[in-house]
Amino acid sequence: MFTGIVVACGRVTAREERGGNLRLEVQVPPAWTEPLQVGDSIALDGVCLTVLARAGDRFVVEAVEETLRRTTLGTWTVGRRVNLEPALRAGQALGGHWVQGHVDGTTVLTDVADRPGSRLHVYALPEVWRPYVVPKGSIAVNGVSLTVVDVTPTAFSVSLIPYTLEHTNLGDLRVGDVVNVELDILAKHIYALVKPYLDRWPGGP
Template sequence: MFTGIIEAVGTIAAIEERQGDMQLYIRTAELDLADVKLGDSIAVNGVCLTAIDLPGDGFWADVSRETLAHTRFPALKQGEKVNLEKAMMPSSRMGGHIVTGHVDGVGEVLSRADDARSVRFVVRAPANLKRYIAGKGSITVDGTSLTVNAVNDDCFELNIVPHTVQETIIGDYSAGRQVHLEVDIIARYLERLVSCRAPEAESDGAGLTLAKLAEHGFMRR
């Protein structure tokens, strides 16, 4: 489990094809690896990867075909910068929100505009994820926990403060950039809970709605 608070910006140091999947070597820069052991999880651009070797200045990780199919990792290039976060400890402060490191889809940055000292972005999400994105709700973009300013159909707006721009790879975003998205896990479980109580909800194509929440006792009428 992660919090979406990026701890360091690392670099893709090596990419190796391995019989249909991939191994990555990520140089971790200022990320402290003293408490990391083989088998531990580190989120790379929001993707939970397992450290299989720790040479000293970074770690090697396997990337499965499943991960390659649902992320932009096939387009990674050597030297590319990536957001890094170690798995949280039980004593960690929950600074962002609950992040699993399981990417739900790949979005696209549509626009970037300065807004005083902040930067505003508009991002388009895959159509199947838009029902999970709510204004003033949480979303993870390349592993960074962010607040959604507003939603317009399958597009959502973000306001990024200077610290986040400086301390993550978001500062490098421009229109056309693909980004990993992980929606709020609470929304996913709530939809599943409702659909299990009402099997017809899975087949009517409407997804989770206010009417369904009220019908099944999750809202006051």
Template structure:
């Protein structure tokens, strides 16, 4: 489990195709400081398992399913990614419950810079719109954000200077694809209510 509080921006140092999936190596001095084989690290919001650590670079295998459901397949050497280690049970949950199980992708539709923050609007796939609520939580490329506005086809968020500086959302341009993970609690409530 993750919190959506990004620990650092990492850099993709290698991507190799591997049997329909990929093997990816990422530089991240903070997340590799205590990383071991088998640990979970979220890369742009996708929970991946560490298979090797060498210095400040960790390597992960990315299944075809993850490539198909996320924007990871578009990453190449030199690309910036958001990184977060799995939360320990004795840590604060600073964002919201993030599983690292991406529900879909969406394009950045608009970006309005402000004096102290930027307002961003993203597309919202119809299959996910029922899980997104104004003032609710959503993970965008692994970042825990509060939804400011929502309609059937899009949602908005406001980014403070820290988020703009320390995550990849500060660099995203209109048309760029991002990973979305809706609030897991909303999905479970729907499932339980639907079963009645």
């Protein structure tokens, strides 16, 4: 379990395809202080993976075919900057929202607008995601917990403060870039519970 509060950005230093899987080596920054051991969970751009090896300032993870199909991991190249968040530990502050590290899919950044003190990102909204994305609701983009600003039938927007732009890879994004998205788990569960009743309601949901 995670909260969408990225603690640092690492860099991909090696990649190796193994059958249908992809093994990645990631270097943490010099200021990294988080405990990280073999077997621990860590989120890379919002994708929960298991640490397979750790040596010095580098660790190794491996993604299976299903993960590669649903996320951007398969396109990562050496040198890519990635958001890092260790798994939430008992007693730690829940600074963002409940994030599982189970990415629902990817979407495209369609527009960027710089504003005084912030930057607005607009992302394409697949039709299947519409029930779970609402204004002022939570959403994780590349593992970063964000608040939805506005929603249209085809897009949603989020506002990024300077700290987020500097300390995550969201500040590197340009129009056309693809990102990982995890929808709010609470919204998904609530919708799953009420949908059978909505389907029986005259006129549908």
